[in-house]
Amino acid sequence: MLKSLLMYVKGKSIKDLWAPPFIHDTSLTILEIKDGMHHLLSEGDVSHLNNVTSV
Numbered sequence: 001m002l003k004s005l006l007m008y009v010k011g012k013s014i015k016d017l018w019a020p021p022f023i024h025d026t027s028l029t030i031l032e033i034k035d036g037m038h039h040l041l042s043e044g045d046v047s048h049l050n051n052v053t054s055v
Helices: 002-010 047-053
Strands: 027-032 035-045
Touching: 002 027, 002 035
Parallel strands: none
Antiparallel strands: 027 035
């Protein structure tokens, strides 16, 4: 679902659905919608996982 929404926002074709970036589990994607305009602020960000230690 998220990749489909991103294709729409980016104005890309459905044929590009599986093109990078890969959306990993727990990744963050931030889409800002303001005054009728949308801005993709972050896509598939996993930087928050850099500080994870084993459980």
